[in-house]
Amino acid sequence: MTSATAKSVFMPRFTSTPSSASTRSSFLPLFKSSSSLSLKLSNSPSPSLVVRNVLKTLDSPEISISKDRDLEFTSLDAKPTVLVSEKLGEAGLEVLRSFANVDSSYNLSPEELCSKISLCDALIVRSGTKVTREVFEAAKGRLKVVGRAGVGIDNVDLQAATEFGCLVVNAPTANTVAAAEHGIALLAAMARNVSQADASMKAGKWQRNKYIGVSLVGKTLAVMGFGKVGSEVARRAKGLGMHVIAHDPYAPADRARAIGVDLVSFDEAISTADFISLHMPLTPTTSKVFNDETFAKTKKGVRIVNVARGGVIDEDALVRALDSGVVAQAALDVFTEEPPPKDSKLVQHENVTVTPHLGASTKEAQEGVAIEIAEAVVGALRGELAATAVNAPMVPAEVLSELAPYLVLAEKLGRLAVQLVAGGSGIKSVKVVYTTARNPDDLDTRLLRAMITKGIFEPISDTFINLVNADYTAKQKGIRISEERVVINSSPEFPVDSIQVHISNVESKFASALLDNGEISVEGKVKDGVPHLTCVGSFSVDVSLEGNIILCRQVDQPGMIGRVGNILAEQNINVSFMSVGRTAQKKLAIMAIGVDEEPDKESLKKIGEVITRTSDGGVRISHLRKRLPRVTMPGTISQI
Numbered sequence: 001m002t003s004a005t006a007k008s009v010f011m012p013r014f015t016s017t018p019s020s021a022s023t024r025s026s027f028l029p030l031f032k033s034s035s036s037l038s039l040k041l042s043n044s045p046s047p048s049l050v051v052r053n054v055l056k057t058l059d060s061p062e063i064s065i066s067k068d069r070d071l072e073f074t075s076l077d078a079k080p081t082v083l084v085s086e087k088l089g090e091a092g093l094e095v096l097r098s099f100a101n102v103d104s105s106y107n108l109s110p111e112e113l114c115s116k117i118s119l120c121d122a123l124i125v126r127s128g129t130k131v132t133r134e135v136f137e138a139a140k141g142r143l144k145v146v147g148r149a150g151v152g153i154d155n156v157d158l159q160a161a162t163e164f165g166c167l168v169v170n171a172p173t174a175n176t177v178a179a180a181e182h183g184i185a186l187l188a189a190m191a192r193n194v195s196q197a198d199a200s201m202k203a204g205k206w207q208r209n210k211y212i213g214v215s216l217v218g219k220t221l222a223v224m225g226f227g228k229v230g231s232e233v234a235r236r237a238k239g240l241g242m243h244v245i246a247h248d249p250y251a252p253a254d255r256a257r258a259i260g261v262d263l264v265s266f267d268e269a270i271s272t273a274d275f276i277s278l279h280m281p282l283t284p285t286t287s288k289v290f291n292d293e294t295f296a297k298t299k300k301g302v303r304i305v306n307v308a309r310g311g312v313i314d315e316d317a318l319v320r321a322l323d324s325g326v327v328a329q330a331a332l333d334v335f336t337e338e339p340p341p342k343d344s345k346l347v348q349h350e351n352v353t354v355t356p357h358l359g360a361s362t363k364e365a366q367e368g369v370a371i372e373i374a375e376a377v378v379g380a381l382r383g384e385l386a387a388t389a390v391n392a393p394m395v396p397a398e399v400l401s402e403l404a405p406y407l408v409l410a411e412k413l414g415r416l417a418v419q420l421v422a423g424g425s426g427i428k429s430v431k432v433v434y435t436t437a438r439n440p441d442d443l444d445t446r447l448l449r450a451m452i453t454k455g456i457f458e459p460i461s462d463t464f465i466n467l468v469n470a471d472y473t474a475k476q477k478g479i480r481i482s483e484e485r486v487v488i489n490s491s492p493e494f495p496v497d498s499i500q501v502h503i504s505n506v507e508s509k510f511a512s513a514l515l516d517n518g519e520i521s522v523e524g525k526v527k528d529g530v531p532h533l534t535c536v537g538s539f540s541v542d543v544s545l546e547g548n549i550i551l552c553r554q555v556d557q558p559g560m561i562g563r564v565g566n567i568l569a570e571q572n573i574n575v576s577f578m579s580v581g582r583t584a585q586k587k588l589a590i591m592a593i594g595v596d597e598e599p600d601k602e603s604l605k606k607i608g609e610v611i612t613r614t615s616d617g618g619v620r621i622s623h624l625r626k627r628l629p630r631v632t633m634p635g636t637i638s639q640i
Contacts, residue, residue, distance in 0.1 A: 092370025174368030175360035180232035217241035222273030225280035414455020440485035539581030
């Protein structure tokens, strides 16, 4: 018999949240980083690979540190610090204080905010605080979540937040009704000249004929931006007998139809409306979208309400439109500069009704927003995936609960796959294949893809990677991650049957992990809530991705399992499970061995001798490989 190439690979400890535990702890790695370490990988293949990892679980206060380097570690038990830079309702502050240290510092200058932020884990703002790239840079990686107490997030640099792995959440529901009610109030007040008539009477005048208004019933209202507030305004306007149309390139037509609203183009909306109500976010695309050119396309005598963002209107152009009669009236709650200058021509215009940004200013809304944003921030600090996340996938709670064990599996498969790459470098293309018995269009894979990406890159990068910036990191590194959904004939009880991770155009330190096309391939499934490794390359195995795993490549012949088992027993190392995968009898095979203790170098050396021994008695002694990098699994902190 000819000599066969053989390898044994010692895989790091895989620790997952027990299936009986809540899903909360399993999402801690989505937004947290255990530590920042320099990671090194050897490029040379070797039959014996050692990973020394010492773990601290969420349930254990102990942590061990290797002798050759120090570990910077902040206890998970320490209370985080939340900076509240604008006034927040007491009910929200109470929620924060129950979990964190709260620093309420209002009216901070940009310099003061930057000086404080490096000591904070979370920041809560309203519309007045600008959270710029400089703020994220000054945070030095500590800032985990920014909470916007309200809907609009144009005062937060989302791109910078994503790059730095900082989750951004808002409070979109609590003040929705209040903002919609204020929009309707301004609409009615403008149509009936309420504020002007009030000022006239207080000046001692009685001018009934001067303030004749217009009726709302039968008029066409164009809602520009059909989100939460816009749709609530539409509902109320329908109740007033108005015909409502809307423009929003991202709004689903079925949601509009359910309210009795027709979605139309921008030009059709502004040219046919008697009233226009603005509810769009302020973005580079929408900035000053209502300008001279836009007003020229509107119906003469149109009336405009804005309770969204002041910057969407060119205020000088609006003054010109009011003076010329193109726009009959305007009712404004928001302005480009807040507060606006005292000599503002727009504010002083006789055909303009103004309020000082009161859209969300009801007692009920203020309390609701405070509680909603506080709960979202606390949840994010606990590692939960917020339903109001702005720069991360938003997944319904019931879907998230169902996907929970598969997210753990996804990250572990990513970590396993990258450790089979020689040197962990040169990765340019990753393909993920999901098999499912359900309609593939119903399978939302955004979270799964993000966790696989996190698993692949965190062990080989000194960049903090989490759910927020995983996709961004892959793009920045020039790595293409593609996905494929394959329908199989299986039980549709579970969302995913298996997950396969393929890395192409790289060298592998474990040749048995390669398919015929040269791709490194690993596959896993969830069984009874526990992630399992079910395939390495073309070799089928079935082992739990928990504990320490030794992978051995060998010739399939009698006595191999016993010999390896005896070596481990001599070192008092307990075998917790074993699985052998082979392609044919007495050909190449792999062993996946679960052990309770970490094998020492001598044990791995002996295993290398056994699995490389040929039929003629020849022995090839394999050299030990340098240590692999630390591996952080859900709920663990590790150090090599």
